[in-house]
Amino acid sequence: MSARSWQRKGVGRKADSLFAIMAALSGVLILLVLAYMVISTTATALPVFGSQGISFIAGSEWSPSNGQFGILAFIYGTVVTSVIALVIAVPLSLGVSLFLTEYSPRRLRGIIGYAVDLLAAVPSVIYGLWGVFILLPLFLQPTADFLSDNLGFIPIFKGPASGLSYFGAGVILAIMITPIITSLCREVFDTVPNADRQAAYALGATKWEMIRQAVLPRGRAGVVGATMLGLGRALGETIAVALLIGSSVKVDTSVLSPGYSMAAVIANQFQEATGDHIRALVGIGVVLFGLTIIINMGARALVWRFNRV
Amino acid sequence: MDRWAGSRIVPGVCLRECKPARRRVWRNRRNTTLVLLAVGLTLIPVIMILYQITARGIATMDWEFLTSSMPFSFRREGGGFLNGLVGTAIMVGLASAISIPLGILAAVYIVEYGKRNWLAKLIRFFSDVMAGVPSVFVGLFVYTALVIQFGFGALMGAASLAIIMLPIIVRSTEEMLKLVPHELKDASYALGAAKWQTIMRVILPSAAPGISTGVMLAVGRAAGETAPLILTALGSYQLTAKLWGAPMSSLTLAIFDGARNPFAAGQARAWAGALELLIIVLVFTVVARVVASRSRISR
Amino acid sequence: MSPETLPVDANSERTGVTPLAAVAARDDSEISQGLAEKPVFAVRDLSVHYGKSIALKGVTMDIRPRRITAIIGPSGCGKSTLIRCFNRMNELIPGAQVSGEILYHGEDIYASGVDPVVVRRHIGMVFQRPNPFPKSIYDNVAFGAKINGYRGDMDELVERSLRRAALWDEVKGKLKKSALDLSGGQQQRLCIARAIAVEPDVILMDEPASALDPIATTRIEDLMQELKQEYSIIIVTHNMQQAARVSDETAFLYTEVDAETSARWGILVEFGDTGQIFTKPRDKRTEDYVSGRFG
Numbered sequence: 001m002s003a004r005s006w007q008r009k010g011v012g013r014k015a016d017s018l019f020a021i022m023a024a025l026s027g028v029l030i031l032l033v034l035a036y037m038v039i040s041t042t043a044t045a046l047p048v049f050g051s052q053g054i055s056f057i058a059g060s061e062w063s064p065s066n067g068q069f070g071i072l073a074f075i076y077g078t079v080v081t082s083v084i085a086l087v088i089a090v091p092l093s094l095g096v097s098l099f100l101t102e103y104s105p106r107r108l109r110g111i112i113g114y115a116v117d118l119l120a121a122v123p124s125v126i127y128g129l130w131g132v133f134i135l136l137p138l139f140l141q142p143t144a145d146f147l148s149d150n151l152g153f154i155p156i157f158k159g160p161a162s163g164l165s166y167f168g169a170g171v172i173l174a175i176m177i178t179p180i181i182t183s184l185c186r187e188v189f190d191t192v193p194n195a196d197r198q199a200a201y202a203l204g205a206t207k208w209e210m211i212r213q214a215v216l217p218r219g220r221a222g223v224v225g226a227t228m229l230g231l232g233r234a235l236g237e238t239i240a241v242a243l244l245i246g247s248s249v250k251v252d253t254s255v256l257s258p259g260y261s262m263a264a265v266i267a268n269q270f271q272e273a274t275g276d277h278i279r280a281l282v283g284i285g286v287v288l289f290g291l292t293i294i295i296n297m298g299a300r301a302l303v304w305r306f307n308r309v
Numbered sequence: 310m311d312r313w314a315g316s317r318i319v320p321g322v323c324l325r326e327c328k329p330a331r332r333r334v335w336r337n338r339r340n341t342t343l344v345l346l347a348v349g350l351t352l353i354p355v356i357m358i359l360y361q362i363t364a365r366g367i368a369t370m371d372w373e374f375l376t377s378s379m380p381f382s383f384r385r386e387g388g389g390f391l392n393g394l395v396g397t398a399i400m401v402g403l404a405s406a407i408s409i410p411l412g413i414l415a416a417v418y419i420v421e422y423g424k425r426n427w428l429a430k431l432i433r434f435f436s437d438v439m440a441g442v443p444s445v446f447v448g449l450f451v452y453t454a455l456v457i458q459f460g461f462g463a464l465m466g467a468a469s470l471a472i473i474m475l476p477i478i479v480r481s482t483e484e485m486l487k488l489v490p491h492e493l494k495d496a497s498y499a500l501g502a503a504k505w506q507t508i509m510r511v512i513l514p515s516a517a518p519g520i521s522t523g524v525m526l527a528v529g530r531a532a533g534e535t536a537p538l539i540l541t542a543l544g545s546y547q548l549t550a551k552l553w554g555a556p557m558s559s560l561t562l563a564i565f566d567g568a569r570n571p572f573a574a575g576q577a578r579a580w581a582g583a584l585e586l587l588i589i590v591l592v593f594t595v596v597a598r599v600v601a602s603r604s605r606i607s608r
Numbered sequence: 609m610s611p612e613t614l615p616v617d618a619n620s621e622r623t624g625v626t627p628l629a630a631v632a633a634r635d636d637s638e639i640s641q642g643l644a645e646k647p648v649f650a651v652r653d654l655s656v657h658y659g660k661s662i663a664l665k666g667v668t669m670d671i672r673p674r675r676i677t678a679i680i681g682p683s684g685c686g687k688s689t690l691i692r693c694f695n696r697m698n699e700l701i702p703g704a705q706v707s708g709e710i711l712y713h714g715e716d717i718y719a720s721g722v723d724p725v726v727v728r729r730h731i732g733m734v735f736q737r738p739n740p741f742p743k744s745i746y747d748n749v750a751f752g753a754k755i756n757g758y759r760g761d762m763d764e765l766v767e768r769s770l771r772r773a774a775l776w777d778e779v780k781g782k783l784k785k786s787a788l789d790l791s792g793g794q795q796q797r798l799c800i801a802r803a804i805a806v807e808p809d810v811i812l813m814d815e816p817a818s819a820l821d822p823i824a825t826t827r828i829e830d831l832m833q834e835l836k837q838e839y840s841i842i843i844v845t846h847n848m849q850q851a852a853r854v855s856d857e858t859a860f861l862y863t864e865v866d867a868e869t870s871a872r873w874g875i876l877v878e879f880g881d882t883g884q885i886f887t888k889p890r891d892k893r894t895e896d897y898v899s900g901r902f903g
Contacts, residue, residue: 019505020422026414027423027432030479033472034435037442037450044453095347103344106702112348114598115355121594122358123533125561126583129568130358133576175354182351195739199799201700203752203806204729206329206337213751218742229441236443238536239561243568263445267536271543285449289442296441324712324730325721330757333725 038289045283048276056280057287062249064273069280071287076251077166077259078288081241082234084170084255089178090227096178097185101192102211113186120179128243131172136244140168144256158254164246166255169264172240177230184229188222189215221302228299232292238263262288366584369577375585378548379563383575390582392548393563396463397589399550400542400559401531403467404474409524411471412478417508419479420486433483440476447472448537456541462553466542470534474527481523485516522601529593533586535561560586646713648673648810648840649694654708656689656698663689667708667876669859676832676841678851678882681861682897686874687844690861691812694842695731696724729756732803733812737819738795740787740802745770745779748787748798752806765805773801774831793824800831804839811835813843817850829854848898851882858885860894 049056052069059070096116100109131140140163147167148159162168192215200210216223246258247268266281273281328334374389415432423429451469459465489512497507513520538544543556544566551557560582567579647670656664664686671677679687689698696717698704709716717727729752740748749766758765766783770776775797779790787798796816803811813832817825832841832854845851851858859879865872878885878894889895 016503016505023414023418023422026411027418029411030415030432030436030439030475034439036454040454041450092347092351095344096351099344099348115352119355121529121590123561123586123590125535125564126362126587129564129579129583130361132568134357134361178351195735195737196741198697198735199739199741202695202697202728202733203802204725205755206333206725208337208340209333209755214741232441236445238445239565263443263536266445266449267539270540282449282453285446289446292441292443293438296438300437324715324717324726325719327726328723329725
């Protein structure tokens with residue numbers, strides 16, 4: 001073997017390990033960034049956590065000028081709007097995904113699938129703009145009025161009704177997360193073997209009985225996982241909610257009254273905030289981060305378990 | 310009439326008279342109707358958004374809108390979102406320059422180097438976690454880590470967008486790399502290629518269509534982000550190309566400000582900006598899908 | 609290879625009689641009696657199209673009650689397409705079109721106003737691969753009865769069906785366990801139990817033993833002999849020995865190829881008593897097939 005070819009081999013090996021190290025470093029960078037995310041934000045918010053103590057998450061008194069930072073109203077708003085979004089989006093998503101996998105003729109499947117994907121691609125600021133100027137006068141305010149006029153005796157629909165409310169934000173969130181839940185549910189239902197469908201039909205099942213007995217049971221874990229991923233997305237959604245929730249710092253049982261959510265208060269107050277106010281907003285972010293991480297990990301675990309079966 | 314009756318079927322019963330129980334037929338019909346209703350309700354917002362953004366956007370969209378920046382008051386008519394468009398282009402471009410190589414390399418590590426290795430599993434798991442982080446939190450992070458020291462600017466905005474793009478690129482690249490057939494790798498190794506040469510010359514090119522799909526989806530997502538930019542680029546009336554030291558606008562920030570102000574002229578500009586943004590985002594998404602479906606056929 | 613030298617298999621070893629001899633020795637009077645019976649199915653000029661291509665052309669045959677009718681033929685000849693016509697499963701495939709008539713006790717099952725759900729409740733089906741639902745053994749058997757509004761004693765029905773499918777003794781202690789934990793052969797018998805739990809008139813079996821090992825296959829074949837006391841059975845099989853062993857009558861399907869367009873479709877070549885098909889086939893193609901010259 002000549003010296004020249006031996007040398008080339010040595011260079012190749014060096015390049016090889018260099019490349020491997022670069023690849024590994026890129027991966028490790030993800031871990032470092034994520035770790036630094038938690039450290040940096042928590043460190044910034046720490047003085048406020050320290051001065052407020054437990055009342056940071058348990059108190060609902062939010063008054064930056066007096067140095068009082070209780071974020072309960074924001075947590076409440078985030079949870080309420082997300083629940084409203086799920087109540088609307090989950091049945092819609094189930095319907096659309098069942099249509100796409102079980103009912104639709106092949107041609108329509110492509111078109112409607114595309115339309116739903118399109119809904120997923122629309123940026124949230126466009127949802128916000130459309131929500132405030134179109135959906136609010138056309139649907140949200142009339143529906144809110146109708147609910148409080150007719151069902152006002154139920155505490156959650158008590159007036160005075162506003163379209164800029166938990167309800168309004170929940171509806172816009174529902175529109176935003178429906179495509180996410182739909183596409184996951186669709187994947188899940190697509191994995192149901194055709195043999196199962198045929199078995200049900202061969203026993204004299206109607207279409208719905210086939211779906212109820214053969215399709216839905218197989219997809220249960222996947223549907224729950226998809227719902228939780230949708231929830232994770234709803235919890236952190238910022239701009240559309242900021243425009244539609246009504247920006248009122250209070251805990252109100254009526255979903256028709258204005259409120260505030262964690263992400264929305266960060267986006268709305270950040271530009272005017274200084275000092276401890278900013279630290280408190282970062283603290284809200286830390287709490288929001290913890291909440292979404294728990295939800296997302298649970299969802300991943302469920303989807304993962306489903307994929308293994 | 311449901312002929313369960315004596316349980317055993319009488320041969321020769323008239324099939325036409327024999328119907329499933331009315332309750333079953335009714336339930337089947339009701340649920341079919343509900344499914345169709347769900348599809349209808351979901352399609353309404355799609356159609357409304359596309360129609361209204363187009364109709365209201367076109368009303369203000371003209372050459373002036375595309376080529377000039379915002380006036381200093383929302384009250385004033387005229388002007389456009391050039392400052393936002395340039396800002397979006399600069400920040401998304403920078404973010405892509407950071408996140409695309411990093412994301413692809415990380416995916417290469419997960420698939421090609423770290424098979425069943427704890428570090429690869431850890432990276433994979435936490436890139437999933439990263440994908441679930443609310444974008445507003447990413448903005449807060451960049452604010453605490455960079456903005457407090459260096460001030461608002463394009464670079465900070467790009468950093469937050471890069472963090473949002475990274476997990477999308479890692480996951481889609483990973484999926485694509487897994488699909489590269491073993492025979493291809495073996496053939497390359499059999500010719501005496503080193504591992505890095507095999508990856509650069511054989512594996513990545515053959516996964517390229519799929520990877521570019523993921524990249525384009527990530528770019529579309531970044532171009533539509535607002536919340537992290539509020540905390541990092543802040544927004545500005547002025548057209549600027551300064552990468553740091555000066556706040557920068559983006560299309561999304563400009564639309565957000567337009568939507569929040571009470572003046573008709575500002576709102577009109579927001580609609581035109583929304584049309585501009587929607588076209589950009591949809592082009593990236595649609596091209597991504599076309600590339601994806603092409604590569605699926607060739608596979 | 610002549611029909612007489614077909615390989616001897618597990619089943620014939622057990623009985624000590626080669627299946628073909630058994631078929632040939634069957635009392636002729638039994639067969640002539642059967643001819644007087646009214647058919648369960650009268651198939652008249654049945655053709656099936658998938659989109660523009662034709663899959664099955666001009667099938668006419670009578671299927672007699674309480675017999676096992678086997679459908680044999682080379683792969684791709686439309687055996688499965690034919691059997692799926694009997695319970696209108698074909699129409700679940702987009703683009704499938706059926707023309708001609710299938711008269712079930714004299715009544716066209718494809719007539720307008722006939723609900724396929726009702727047809728399938730009369731005519732049960734067992735598939736090639738065992739396909740129990742991912743539910744408990746009990747729920748699998750009870751499924752059909754539940755959706756059909758059975759108001760009797762469900763436990764009793766489940767037990768009776770499992771007994772008739774010769775599965776009761778193996779599963780009676782674990783009815784609440786998942787059906788997917790059973791072996792392949794047990795799963796297939798569970799599918800048979802599930803089919804007979806709705807008390808059908810006819811049972812269609814589409815290669816019910818092709819995914820099973822020889823012992824499980826024998827059990828299914830024994831079970832079919834039991835079941836034919838009460839049910840008319842139609843079975844598709846690619847295994848000629850199986851057809852010869854279990855069936856009373858045999859239909860032989862064959863693929864015709866259009867020389868110009870190279871389109872392929874199935875036709876019914878010969879239909880008759882199993883003994884006659886295997887020992888004295890009238891058609892040259894049948895003879896070639898049963899003697900193993902092609903297919």
